[in-house]
Amino acid sequence: MIPAIELDNLSVLFSGRPILKGLSGAFYGRAIGLLGPNGAGKSTLIQTLLGFHPPTRGSARVLGMDVRTQIREIRHAIGYMPENDSFITRMTGIRLVRMMAELSGLPPAEALERAHETLFHLGLGEARYRDVGTYSLGMKQMAKLAVAIVHGPRMLILDEPTNGLDADGRKRMLEIIREIRDSHDTQIILCSHLLRDVEECCDEVVILKEGLLVTHCNLEAERRTNRKFIQVETRGETGVFLTRVEQLGCELAVNGSRRLKMILPETVEVRDLYHVAAETGVQIRRLDYKRDSLQDIFLKAMEGSNGRT
Amino acid sequence: MTAEPNRIVFTDVSKFYGEVLGVNKINLKIGPGITSLVGPNGSGKTTLMNLMTGLIRPTRGEIEVLGTRTDAPETFYSMVGYCTQFDTFPKGVTGFGLIYSVLRLHGRTRREAEEQAWQAIEQVHMTDAAHRRVAAYSKGMRQRIKLALAVAHHPTVLVLDEPLNGLDPMARAESIALFEKLAEEGLFVIISSHILHEVDLMSDCVVMMSNGYVVAEGDIQEVREEMSEHPIGIRVRCDRPALLASRAFSENHVVEVRIEDDGAGVLLRSRSVDQLYALVNRVVLEEALKIEGVTPVDEDVHSVYSYLIGSNGAGRL
């Protein structure tokens, strides 16, 4: 299985300012999450993979093809969804998607058929005959996704696909991304700031910070190994309850007014918590086991290398 | 018209852009603390915020923010800070230059303006990029500068239109902490956002909008309890779900009980949330159940949103 992306000491400089500083690694995941604070070089990395910027040093291979020599072949196999608004005014949805399909080499008849199929698949029903300029924000994002997948690419690069969408729009977009990921071997690079979206779609995560590759981990593996801890929400006066719980030997962390995070030693049962609660007149509302979420992995990555917290 | 010095009051406010509906018949009283504005795109959130900050005038109705009207700019804007949704900046200006100039407009002396500008820039961790041109900033950095701009002159009312849009996870956490700190200092912080789990995390009170109408308003739990047509549900993962189910049926406030198909959990719905939790606490002690977890099924903003708005409001994307 050739890696989706292979970086070999890749560095990129903008007029002297180093943006990517020697990235190396091979990423095989079916859906790779690309994370990092603002200005970490995520967009630059994506644009280097697309050949918008030549790498200053080192090399990058996409689906086994080198970015410097086979860029046209790469662009056949890639569907790119840019970050901010990107459409052509005074053009209907269907015509925009069809033209983009033809520009990727599909014959006109084939392009029209696939354009309609893609727009149907993404839920842009009758709006496809309207001018893209009149689309709502959610529909524009779907139109961008349509343009990215109409020519049937082997790899999808999505830059902030759910940015600015409302709750339903985000749910719809994530469903479609998961569906594309599971339709045989299409690989996805998802670049986003919303960690829950990345958690729901990706099985591998790459975290950049100030142009350096700080963390590269497999989410499934990470989930299994993490320490389990309990998150408890209570109602009523919790002062006495907290001290009693600590006496039981639980490691306690309070964040937010009513939310407690604690780690139970082997000897203590959940039921004991209820005993203590009943005795101290506190009602336990929410109680569930939690694992290190991507949020914690991300925060650890940031603190790892002279993070600023 | 009762002049309420400590509230943001909307009385019968409507705004139409020609015949396009902005917002319709809004009656709101917003108190200090974090109030979240939630609703699908185009539901009137931005219109409401523009009205509240005087950028646009209502077609009908009155708006009063802490007793002053929005059309007296010199006094009104010294207490209001607005971080807009527009991602546009004057050409050729640097981050620091913009905040400094606006503070000078606020009547600060040169030294004060410089000091406060730098203070605000530190708060959003933009110190190293402050002197570069805003045109060269990434989306997240522009967002931080807008945030700094809104808080630089220490307003008492802070209106933020999707302030976390484009920020990285670190910055989101820091911004939420900043908002909570400001809210504790007694500021009115009004935030519009789509990320419901963040809204759930940080807001004391929620205003839910759909198609230009306020659909619900108030504390999440109260709003949820008021929705009698959707009884409160909790999901209990334990070793003997059948026992808990039978004990639950004996109580009259329980409306629905369902054993989960994996046989290791039970879903209980009841008209009164307190009695339901009391029941669970009691049964765990008496029957020595081995509890895996007790989680409310639809108490958070997500479910309230989908009940109130998801079904009827946002048919489209």
Place this chain on the structure above:
Amino acid sequence: MAVHRRGYHQYDGPRTPERWRFWILARYAFRRVFRLRLVAIFYVICFIPALIASSAVYLSHNVDVLASLFQGERFSDAELVPVTAEFFLFLMTFQASLSVFLTALVGPGLVSPDLTNNALPLYFSRPFSRVEYVLGKFSVLFVLLWLVTGAPMLFIYLLKSSLAGWSWFVDNLHLAFAIVLGSAVWVSLLSLVALASSAWLRWRPAAAGMLFALLFFPTGFGQAANEIMRTGWGSLLNAIVVIGTVWNSLFYIDDADGYARAARALNPMGRVADPIPAWTAWLVVGTVCAVSLLMINRKIRAHEVVR
């Protein structure tokens, strides 16, 4: 009854040859250009002068038809409408001015819709290079304008030669060559300038205004400079004089005094200074095209790198 799961599937069917991919842009642009009724009407109007000219040429050959029209009016056998270089030059200047208005109508709408809403990444993340993009947009204008300038005059030339016989065709061949090349030069110059102004001034009326400004302001300035310094070099800034000289050098390729006569006519107030030499005119056209290409290249980028 089977539930058909219409999911996403990759495409690995046949691909169109890459050589002609730039023409896709032109195909879509033509359809959009003629959607505006104003452009369609104006486009038809541009053909009227050619129509009149060709009917005049036809009538001048069939004198008897003319005679019957004017009952017995005696007509000398000399051609009514002499189809010579002057004839074609006059028609060319007329069509060229019409083509300027056509460019102002069509030009700005070609590039600015892509730029105002940041659509370039959509183009260049596909196997479609910036050269093909510019070539596609350029070919739209080139074809539209050439059909209005070069094609009708070529048609008249062929009509004339069919009437005047094979010998006329052979010894006037240089005229045909001049028509094709002359109109091609003017049309490419106009298209490149229109594309450059459309790329830099995203606001449509501004781009159209810039086109006219480029035609008139330098001319005014050049004339003023001529006036003050009493030289002829100022008319290098005068678009009409420059393209006129280029055409003269093509149409009078083998007729020196014809060229001199036309050059003087072109430069009425060239009192003392002699008209500008032909090679300088070609040089001006060349530099303007090069500068426009540079400006287009600067703006048509996948990613705006802001220092």
Place this chain on the structure above:
Amino acid sequence: MSIEQIGVVAGFEMRKFRAGRKWFFPLLLAAAPVSLVSLLLLFDPHPPSNSDITRVFAVMFQTFMLRLMILFGCALVFANLYQGDMVTRTIHFYLLAPVRREVLVAGKYLAGLLITSVLYGASVGIPNILIHSANGQAVAEAHFFGGPGMRELLTYVGIALLACVGYGSVFMLTGFLFKNPAVPAAFVLVWESANVFLPSALQKISVVHYLQSIVPVPIPIGPFAVITAPASVFGSVTGLALFTVAVLIVNGLLMRKAEINYVSD
């Protein structure tokens, strides 16, 4: 307090003007007469006598400089002050500042005035000095210090500044009302150039009428012009000042009710 704020707004506007590449065309216009005159000095072996020069400059001033250059220059600079913010959707930075709207208008006007008066004051003054020194140093000194040269120069520059004041306020108002600045600029150009043929009452409602009468070297204004009594220097200056203040007040009132409507084109 508000005086200082006017200064801040003016400073901010000027910095925006310089950074926003908007100075290109106004500067080009201002450079035109200067380059023309310097071309003349460099290439022309035998310049005309000084008296002809004064007449040539007078013609050039009234036809090209006053009516075309300063008018279009002011149109470009002032129309952009308000429209620029609307088109680039940055007007909300101002509307959200605790500043009286009149202060905003005054600040912007001050910035526009400073820019145009510097640009067009120089583009009138410098050619005047250059052109009169075409015949060598001695003649120039005689002209300026001995003869009427200096008074003429100062009047010309003064007229240029007054023109900026007048046209500035007009184009600021039209910039506020019309999205496309070219339309009002063309209208004012036609109105001003036809001024000579209008009935005397209408002539009063224009900037050029007041300036026309205080030009040091009058030029024949064509056969069928309607002769009206030229206003005195004091009359023209106060007339212009009143005209400008009135336009600014209207502008301030409109600004009070300004709302943002960033409609995407």
